[in-house]
Amino acid sequence: MGSMDMMSMSVPNYTYLFKFEEDFAAVERQQWMQQNWHTSFYYIGVYMVLIFGGQRYMATRERFELRNVLALWNFFLAVFSIVGAMRTVPELLFVLKNFGFHHSCCIAGHSYVPNSPVSGLWSYLFTMSKVPELMDTVFIVLRKQPLIFLHWYHHITVLIFTWFRYVISSTLCFTA
Numbered sequence: 001m002g003s004m005d006m007m008s009m010s011v012p013n014y015t016y017l018f019k020f021e022e023d024f025a026a027v028e029r030q031q032w033m034q035q036n037w038h039t040s041f042y043y044i045g046v047y048m049v050l051i052f053g054g055q056r057y058m059a060t061r062e063r064f065e066l067r068n069v070l071a072l073w074n075f076f077l078a079v080f081s082i083v084g085a086m087r088t089v090p091e092l093l094f095v096l097k098n099f100g101f102h103h104s105c106c107i108a109g110h111s112y113v114p115n116s117p118v119s120g121l122w123s124y125l126f127t128m129s130k131v132p133e134l135m136d137t138v139f140i141v142l143r144k145q146p147l148i149f150l151h152w153y154h155h156i157t158v159l160i161f162t163w164f165r166y167v168i169s170s171t172l173c174f175t176a
Contacts, residue, residue, distance in 0.1 A: 047156070054141040088122050127163060127165070127166040130162050
């Protein structure tokens with residue numbers, strides 16, 4: 001059985017597909033990200049300038065009280081994560097049940113992106129969500145909270161890792 005046959009068998013029969021999931025151009029998005037891999041580094045460059053320049057700017061200013069904005073921000077991130085999990089976990093469980101752990105997590109280049117409109121879209125959205133999630137650090141800077149190395153290092157490495165993970169089509173277990 002060819003790898004494409006195995007992949008098409010790895011996708012459960014979803015009872016409902018949203019129109020935006022059906023219309024998602026997975027291969028085109030994946031190719032764009034592969035051709036524009038350097039974009040993730042541009043985002044990181046802007047991020048570094050903003051957070052460290054922002055700290056210098058805020059050094060002589062009053063901290064912002066952003067409790068309500070931060071609560072709303074975290075609420076939207078939580079809703080996005082929950083919906084993404086609700087759409088991808090069923091496929092992960094299907095693959096685990098029918099093909100096992102190795103098939104779900106350990107096969108390099110094992111792409112769900114072009115073969116499943118659901119996990120293809122939600123993997124892309126998960127990857128791209130790492131860009132707006134850089135705002136977490138902006139909130140720290142504007143509130144004049146301590147900005148530890150681990151925080152900004154995490155955001156930088158996760159953005160790079162998820163971008164490249166999407167391009168090489170790693171397994172669904174990372175997204176779900």
